[in-house]
Amino acid sequence: MNDYSPSDEIAVPNKEELKGFLDKSIQIADETRHLVDQFLIKGFRHNLKPDSSFVTDVDFAIEEKIRSKLALWYPSHSIVGEELPSHRSESDYEWIIDPIDGTHSFLHKIPLYGTLLALRYKGNLVLGVIDLPGIRRRYSGALGLGTWCNNTKLVVNDIDDSKMIEHEIISVGNRSQFSKSGKINVLDRLVKSHSSVRSYCDCFGHGLALQGSVGAVLDPDLHLWDIAATVVLAKEAGCKFVWLKREDESRKGGCYDVVFGKEKVVDWLVNLWNEVDLN
Numbered sequence: 397m398n399d400y401s402p403s404d405e406i407a408v409p410n411k412e413e414l415k416g417f418l419d420k421s422i423q424i425a426d427e428t429r430h431l432v433d434q435f436l437i438k439g440f441r442h443n444l445k446p447d448s449s450f451v452t453d454v455d456f457a458i459e460e461k462i463r464s465k466l467a468l469w470y471p472s473h474s475i476v477g478e479e480l481p482s483h484r485s486e487s488d489y490e491w492i493i494d495p496i497d498g499t500h501s502f503l504h505k506i507p508l509y510g511t512l513l514a515l516r517y518k519g520n521l522v523l524g525v526i527d528l529p530g531i532r533r534r535y536s537g538a539l540g541l542g543t544w545c546n547n548t549k550l551v552v553n554d555i556d557d558s559k560m561i562e563h564e565i566i567s568v569g570n571r572s573q574f575s576k577s578g579k580i581n582v583l584d585r586l587v588k589s590h591s592s593v594r595s596y597c598d599c600f601g602h603g604l605a606l607q608g609s610v611g612a613v614l615d616p617d618l619h620l621w622d623i624a625a626t627v628v629l630a631k632e633a634g635c636k637f638v639w640l641k642r643e644d645e646s647r648k649g650g651c652y653d654v655v656f657g658k659e660k661v662v663d664w665l666v667n668l669w670n671e672v673d674l675n
Contacts, residue, residue, distance in 0.1 A: 407518035414538045417523055421513050422536055424465050425527040428458045428511045432529040442503055450499045455479050458495035458511055466491050478621045490516040494621035498598035507531050508600035514624035524625030526599045535603050535629050543633040545607055550633040552608040554659045564611025564661050567596040577616040577653055582672045602626045605657040606633045612657025614665055623652055636662040640669055
């Protein structure tokens, strides 16, 4: 199993140290939010990357800002980011950055983009922050410290009866993600069998599951920086989180298919996923 897969035994820093990391992460989110605001006023440029996804001046500026703060406070720590080369060290700590998750939305002035920051300790994800500047919403948390949306602690309750699944909203990634993962048949089966399938994509959709607004999120073909923060936040909020097809997580350099949300809804989606795979 590759380096980015979750392990069964969780190593966690002591609570006081982890709280310090979380406080610094929130401070970083305050600064990057201000940076986004400035760019929205003065404007920015954008280009296409080799994979045909967009990247902007803002992506680079935010990642550089985050890296500079981390290098100042934690010079020995490793850093992995979407837009800039990785900084590897022998440290047990590794920070994971997605400067703008939902750059396409950002370009079109749809305020559902966000900045993602996560921390991994001895290979295990222990902290996550999802900051959505456009709607002034921030999800933050760490193992043992809970998940918070702004100043409200999040607790996701499971549905009482599996028969209630039909009334839950299922959020999915873009159709192109299912295509890249070779799972178009799963999406088509889901749309035919469930009346409320909606595409709340990127970190905005993840936040909806963290607060229990949707029953679950089914999101394939994600990179490490797309999902690292969500892993911790989902578990601390009481969501069930499942890595789908774990034996295949290393394909295409480390893309992941995941589902998370209310337990009974997640179990239903996992069964549907596996049933379609068998047909």
